[in-house]
Amino acid sequence: FDVTVVGCGNRPRNADAVPAGGNWAASSWKAPSSGGTAAQATVRVLQQGWRFVNILFNMIDTNAAGIEVVRNAGADDAERDASHCEILGCKFAGAGVGIRSGVAGTFTENTTNVLVEGNTFLSCTTAIRQTAGFGGVNWQIKNNDFITNTNDIVGPFTGTKIFGNRMSIAPTACIVLTGGGTNMVNGNYLAGTYAAGTLYAAGTSD
Helix, strand or coil, X not given: CCCEEECCCCCCCCCCCCCCCCCCHHXXXXXXXXCCCCCCCCEEECCCCCEEEXXXXXXXXXXXXXXXXXXXXXXXXXXXXXXXXXXXXXXXXXXXXXXEECCCCCCCCXXXXXXXXXXXXXXXXXXXXXXXXXXXXXXXXXXXXXXCCCEEEECCCECCEEECCECCCCCCEEEECCCCECCEEECCECCCCCCEXXXXXXXXXX
């Protein structure tokens, strides 16, 4: 519980070169250069209260997440629950899902009270995705930059606050919350024409 991981570079990025002894250079966390598993998240969070700060995440392929927060139906020592996670000032770059809530299989419960703030999502397949049925409840997604992603925020979030984000220009989906509900979506910056039900789609009673 309550582990904090802080990148020590001055801005999270892909380094052009790594100096001798510079395994911390540029604060990047990537899939292995060889022998990685397709669709596997770079990091899967399994317990409460983890915090990630100032790190660049790359994904192994378009089906993988940089950070995956999950929860199972267990209790006590058998419970795996990534609720109350904080992802602050990080960068998610390249094909794949930046942050994903839930994944099919063992993890069938909702994660709650996750804070996603001040991050940059660059050229992701989907920047933030909630897998249907394994969702996010009472998340806060605020003050993030979304740049040239295919999709920005997609999934049936519930009770989530989405405030002050700068969205991609002309994504396939911008903020699409179909299947969720009672979210608050205010003060986001959306370029171009965003017709309801296409690039923007509210959940029930948002």
